[in-house]
Amino acid sequence: MDSQDRSGGRNPGQDDDSLHHPKVVLVTGACRFLGGYLIARLAQNPMIDHVIAVDAIAPSKDLLRRMGRAEFVRADIRNPFIAKVIRNGDVDTVVHAAAASYTPRSGGKAALKELNVMGAIQLFAACQKAPSVRRVILKSTSEVYGSSAFDPVLFTEDSSSRRPPSEGFARDSSDIEGYARGLARRRPDITLTILRLANMIGPAMDTALSRFLAGPVVPTIVGHDARLQLLHEQDALGALERATMAGKSGTFNVGASGIIMMSQAIRRAGRVALPLPRFALSAADSLRRATRYTELDREQLDYMSYGRVMDTTRMRNELGYNPKWSTTEAFDDYVRGRGLTPIIDPRWVRSMESRAVSAAQRWGR
Amino acid sequence: MAGESKAKVIPLHSNTGRQAAQRRAAARGEAARRHPSLLSDPAGRASAEQIAAVVREIDDRRSAAAGAPPVDESPNELASRIAGVAEFVRKRMMGDYTVDEFGFDQHLNNSVFLPLLRVFFNSWFRVEVSGIENLPETGAALIVANHAGVLPFDGLMTSVAVHDKHPTHRDLRLLAADMVFNMPVMGQAARKAGHTMACTSDAHRLLAAGELTAVFPEGYKGLGKHFKDRYKLQRFGRGGFVSAALRAKAPIVPCSIVGSEEIYPMIADVKLLARLFGLPYFPITPLFPLAGPAGLVPLPSKWHIQFGEAIDTTDYDDSAADDPMVTFELTDQVRETIQQTLYQLLANRRNMFLG
Numbered sequence: 001m002d003s004q005d006r007s008g009g010r011n012p013g014q015d016d017d018s019l020h021h022p023k024v025v026l027v028t029g030a031c032r033f034l035g036g037y038l039i040a041r042l043a044q045n046p047m048i049d050h051v052i053a054v055d056a057i058a059p060s061k062d063l064l065r066r067m068g069r070a071e072f073v074r075a076d077i078r079n080p081f082i083a084k085v086i087r088n089g090d091v092d093t094v095v096h097a098a099a100a101s102y103t104p105r106s107g108g109k110a111a112l113k114e115l116n117v118m119g120a121i122q123l124f125a126a127c128q129k130a131p132s133v134r135r136v137i138l139k140s141t142s143e144v145y146g147s148s149a150f151d152p153v154l155f156t157e158d159s160s161s162r163r164p165p166s167e168g169f170a171r172d173s174s175d176i177e178g179y180a181r182g183l184a185r186r187r188p189d190i191t192l193t194i195l196r197l198a199n200m201i202g203p204a205m206d207t208a209l210s211r212f213l214a215g216p217v218v219p220t221i222v223g224h225d226a227r228l229q230l231l232h233e234q235d236a237l238g239a240l241e242r243a244t245m246a247g248k249s250g251t252f253n254v255g256a257s258g259i260i261m262m263s264q265a266i267r268r269a270g271r272v273a274l275p276l277p278r279f280a281l282s283a284a285d286s287l288r289r290a291t292r293y294t295e296l297d298r299e300q301l302d303y304m305s306y307g308r309v310m311d312t313t314r315m316r317n318e319l320g321y322n323p324k325w326s327t328t329e330a331f332d333d334y335v336r337g338r339g340l341t342p343i344i345d346p347r348w349v350r351s352m353e354s355r356a357v358s359a360a361q362r363w364g365r
Numbered sequence: 366m367a368g369e370s371k372a373k374v375i376p377l378h379s380n381t382g383r384q385a386a387q388r389r390a391a392a393r394g395e396a397a398r399r400h401p402s403l404l405s406d407p408a409g410r411a412s413a414e415q416i417a418a419v420v421r422e423i424d425d426r427r428s429a430a431a432g433a434p435p436v437d438e439s440p441n442e443l444a445s446r447i448a449g450v451a452e453f454v455r456k457r458m459m460g461d462y463t464v465d466e467f468g469f470d471q472h473l474n475n476s477v478f479l480p481l482l483r484v485f486f487n488s489w490f491r492v493e494v495s496g497i498e499n500l501p502e503t504g505a506a507l508i509v510a511n512h513a514g515v516l517p518f519d520g521l522m523t524s525v526a527v528h529d530k531h532p533t534h535r536d537l538r539l540l541a542a543d544m545v546f547n548m549p550v551m552g553q554a555a556r557k558a559g560h561t562m563a564c565t566s567d568a569h570r571l572l573a574a575g576e577l578t579a580v581f582p583e584g585y586k587g588l589g590k591h592f593k594d595r596y597k598l599q600r601f602g603r604g605g606f607v608s609a610a611l612r613a614k615a616p617i618v619p620c621s622i623v624g625s626e627e628i629y630p631m632i633a634d635v636k637l638l639a640r641l642f643g644l645p646y647f648p649i650t651p652l653f654p655l656a657g658p659a660g661l662v663p664l665p666s667k668w669h670i671q672f673g674e675a676i677d678t679t680d681y682d683d684s685a686a687d688d689p690m691v692t693f694e695l696t697d698q699v700r701e702t703i704q705q706t707l708y709q710l711l712a713n714r715r716n717m718f719l720g
Contacts, residue, residue, distance in 0.1 A: 149547040152566045153467050159566070223549025227468045227556070259466050261557075267460030309466055328463070349458050353451040358419065360447035 021047045022093035022135060022244060026086060028077055028123065029098030030055040033205045033233065034139065036063045038097060038240050043068040045245075052089050054082065055098070077119040083126035086133065093135040094127055095244055096120065099169075099176060113172055120176040124183040127190070135247045137193045138180045139240060142229075142255065142310055143170040144196060147302040154311040157196075157251045168297050177251075184249070191249040195239055198255030198310060201330055202233030203337020208300070210334060212285075216343050218266050219284045222275035226262040226307030229255045232325035232333060242321045252319050253310035256327045262304065268328075269335045270342020278305070467571075469559035471536065478558050479528060485518070486525040489665050490624060491720070496672035497530045499618055505572040506675065507610040508537070508579040509699050510620035511598055511707065512587035515629040515648045517541070518663060519622045523579055524558075526670050538571050540580045544645070565605060572613035579620070580606045582696075589634060589646035595626035596711060598704050604689075604696040611686040611695075616675040619699050621706035624668030627717045629653065667720035669710050673702050 025042055029035035030053035039053045051070035053059075058074060059067070075081050077098060086094070099116045127133045145155045146165050165171040177194055184192035199209050209230075212218065231239075231254060239254045266273045276284055278301060315321055325333060453476050456462055462472040486492050500506060510523060524537040539555075540563035546552040561567045563580065571578045581587065586599040610617050631648040639647035653660030676699065685691045714720060 149552060150543050150562065152564060153561055153570060154566075156566075223553060225468075225553045225557070227464070227466075259464055259468070261464050261468065261470070264460040264462070264464065267458060270459075344458060346459050349455050353455045354415075354419070356451045357444055357448045361441065361444035363443070 022247070023048065024050045024052065024089055024091045024132075025093045025095060025244060026052040026054060026089065026091045027095045027097060028054045028119075029096075029100075030067070030072060031057050031059045031063065032098065032100065034236060034240065035095075035097040036066065037237050038095065038244075039070045040066040040068065041237060041241050042244065043070040050089070052085065052091065054085065077123045078115070080122065080126070082123060083129055086126050086130045090132050091130065092132050093137070093244060093247075094123070094133055095137045095139070095240065096123055096180075097139040097240065099139065099141075099173060109168070112169070116169075116172045117175055117179075120179055124179050128183055128187055133187075133190060135191045135193070135244075136180065136183065137195070137240065137243045138177065140177050140194050140196045141169070141173050142196050142198045142253065142308055143299065143303075144174045144177065145308055145310070146170060146299065147226075147306040147308050149306055151306060151308065154309050155253065156311045157253055157314055165299060168299050170299050191247045193243045193246075193248055194251040195243055195254050196251065196310065197236055197239070198229045198231040198253075198308075200233050200236050201230045201334045203334055205233040210338070213265065213269055213271065214338065214340065216271060217274050218271045219274045219276050219281050220262060220266070221278050221281055221301070221305045224305035226304055227259045227309050228262060228265060228307045228327070229259050229309040230327045230330045231255050231323065232330035235323040235325055235330070238324070239315070239319070239321050242319060246319065248319055250314070250318065252315045253312050254315050254321070254323075255310045255312050256323045256325055256330055257312070258326045258328055259307075259309055260327050260331055262307065265331055267344075268331060269340055270344045270346065271340075272343050464557075465559075467538070467559060467561050467567075468556035469536070469538070470557040471559075474536070474558050478554070479525060482521050482525045483529070485663075486522055486529070489663070490518075490522060490628075490668040492522055492526060492624075492668040492670055493720070494526045494530045494670045494672075496674075497526070499672045499675050500527065500531055500535070500577065501616065501675070502533055503575070505575045505613055505615035506577055506618050507568075507572060507606060507613075507615050508577065508618045508620050508672070509606060509703070510579060510581055510622055511596075511625075511703055512581035512583040513590065513595065513622070514625040514627075514663075515588060515631055515646075515650070516663070517581075517588060518628055519625040520560075520579065520581065522625075522668060523620065523622065523670060527577060535577050538576045538578050540568055540571075540578060542584065565609060568606070568609040569612055572609060572615045578615075582606050585645040589631065589648065591634070592626070592630040592632055596623070596707050598700055598707075601696050601700050604692040607692040607695045607699070608686040611678050611681050611692070614679050616677055616679075617695070617699055618675045619673040619702040619706070621671045621673065621703050621710060622668065623670075623707060623710040623714065624666045624717070627666035628663035630664070664718075666717050667714070669714070669720075671706055671710060673706055 025048055027035050027039050027042070030039055032055075035053070035055070036059065039051055042048055043051045051067075053067055053070045053072045054075050054077065055072075056074070056076040059072060064072065073085055075085055085091075098119060100112060124136075127136055142155070144165065145151070145159070152159060165174060180192055180194060184190055200207050201210055209228075235256060236254070239252075243252070260268075263273060274284070281301065281304075312323075453472075456472065462470065464470050500508070508523070508527075510519065512519060520539045520541070524539060527537040528534055536559055539560040541555055541560045543562050543564075545555050545560075546562055561571065563584075568578065568580065582601040582604075583599040584602065590597075590599060607617070629648060629650045631646075631650055633649040635647040635649060637647075639645065650660060652662075676695070678695075681691065
């Protein structure tokens with residue numbers, strides 16, 4: 001891979017780290033989109049000797065086939081058994097991609113927190129005990145920055161949320177980041193990479209945002225229009241792969257260039273926006289989906305009002321990763337890939353336009 | 366034969382005509398074939414030319430039928446105006462525009478916000494602009510202006526002044542109070558008009574991107590001052606704007622605005638009500654709140670906006686931005702310039718409404 005050559009020569013102080021390709025990579029969350037496809041990509045890389053995929057549930061046949069030569073271990077990361085897997089496999093790189101943002105079918109928020117935070121604590125404890133571990137890559141989220149009216153235009157890695165997230169996935173993610181930093185503090189020989197991924201979108205991946213925009217009528221918050229920065233699912237995988245191979249320590253914002261407004265996104269997808277007052281929105285949303293466990297929490301409502309954009313300079317310059325899709329392209333790819341039928345037909349819009357013009361031409365004389 | 370085929374093109378808008386239907390279907394098919402991803406890239410579509418071509422054909426045929434020589438081949442005024450509006454509406458409906466990372470929607474700003482503000486600029490306040498040549502043609506500059514008039518009309522008028530009078534029609538990006546962005550509709554509109562919150566990181570980002578940035582260092586103290594204190598510059602904050610300009614090596618352009626003080630002459634400030642509504646001040650003007658909605662209409666004072674000579678900041682070294690002596694000195698210099706220019710403009714003004 002050319003990427004290693006680039007990073008190898010540039011930073012003489014880190015030669016040790018960057019020249020040593022990961023030999024044995026352990027990836028958590030193997031049955032989820034990012035984990036599964038990351039394993040598929042890593043398994044195709046001949047420079048990696050061994051890839052271990054870990055998840056608490058068994059992967060589908062299709063995913064298992066995609067993983068290729070990777071070895072699947074069915075283990076719950078909340079169980080100390082994970083330490084044995086790391087030790088016996090002589091793992092030197094751990095990619096923690098298991099943190100889930102949406103609640104499982106049973107159990108609700110408490111179960112999600114238990115899964116995410118407890119799993120991370122156990123996994124990091126296991127990493128700390130295993131002397132072979134050299135690199136830890138944590139998939140985090142841009143949600144740690146929160147969303148508010150008083151945000152700076154772009155969040156840099158050093159800026160923190162004005163109001164630290166008090167609940168939900170954002171809180172869990174910042175806690176997990178804290179535990180990861182604790183691990184890096186106690187084991188200075190471990191290179192810790194934290195990737196804060198922007199909201200992902202794409203034809204294959206199922207995210208809160210993609211589900212939200214899939215309905216014919218999309219409820220929005222009246223008087224607010226969020227600035228959205230997206231990340232194509234393939235770029236998310238690419239960034240994770242790059243971080244795994246490069247082993248740069250630090251925190252990196254990962255997001256596509258450019259932004260899209262919420263209203264613009266709805267129009268591009270040909271959906272109809274339904275502006276609602278803030279309090280009515282979560283009710284309307286749960287009514288539409290007729291489920292209880294997908295209720296919008298305050299963080300998500302804030303995100304829909306104000307959005308969030310991150311400064312990705314460090315990702316481009318230090319991590320050396322350039323996303324291939326811009327935000328608008330990623331969104332268009334999602335619309336095309338999902339085959340969303342526009343409610344407002346662009347052809348109809350165009351024919352109305354030409355009709356108006358010709359009518360004006362006729363009567364305007 | 367050519368005339369024959371053109372004649373079939375004409376009944377574009379009669380729904381019953383089979384020819385028209387065929388032609389529409391063909392056009393639609395062609396459009397769909399050329400752009401399989403209608404949603405992804407509706408730009409670059411030659412719609413304007415196509416429409417113009419159809420319109421020209423109609424014109425040709427009409428003039429030929431009347432036996433008159435083809436006098437004008439271009440679409441008439443109404444049609445071209447409707448075409449402009451229709452194109453705007455289509456682009457809005459299909460999301461076919463780009464927004465920068467600040468949320469600045471140039472398409473919307475040029476077509477909706479600026480025309481609305483231009484009514485105030487030309488007919489209501491009859492703004493006279495001078496010194497526009499002091500603004501750079503390209504690259505960043507920090508415009509520092511006085512702030513007055515209860516509602517920030519002065520910022521909006523300055524943005525119109527820069528856009529309309531500047532030779533390259535640059536967009537002025539305002540650094541506004543954070544309260545604006547917390548208000549439901551206003552915050553959204555301000556973002557789309559290209560304004561952002563007055564904080565160090567945003568100011569620096571705008572200047573680093575080479576934008577014309579305007580700042581009102583007086584803030585609420587200037588905006589909410591009594592009518593009896595008009596044209597007396599208030600305290601200029603901590604000079605954060607100077608260090609932002611020094612960091613970006615952007616020139617500072619002092620800007621003096623006369624006329625903004627008289628739009629809502631504030632005779633009292635009800636602190637209790639202000640606290641109740643969470644506002645920085647609650648103004649009492651001769652018409653507000655006694656006259657109800659009429660009190661919201663700004664008085665038609667005559668405005669003058671003068672951009673002073675730019676203060677160069679490239680000669681300062683990198684540590685100057687953090688040096689309080691340098692920043693205070695520059696702040697004072699800018700403040701003095703604006704105050705002196707204000708007095709000059711006021712001395713030349715005979716009547717606040719007639720100029």
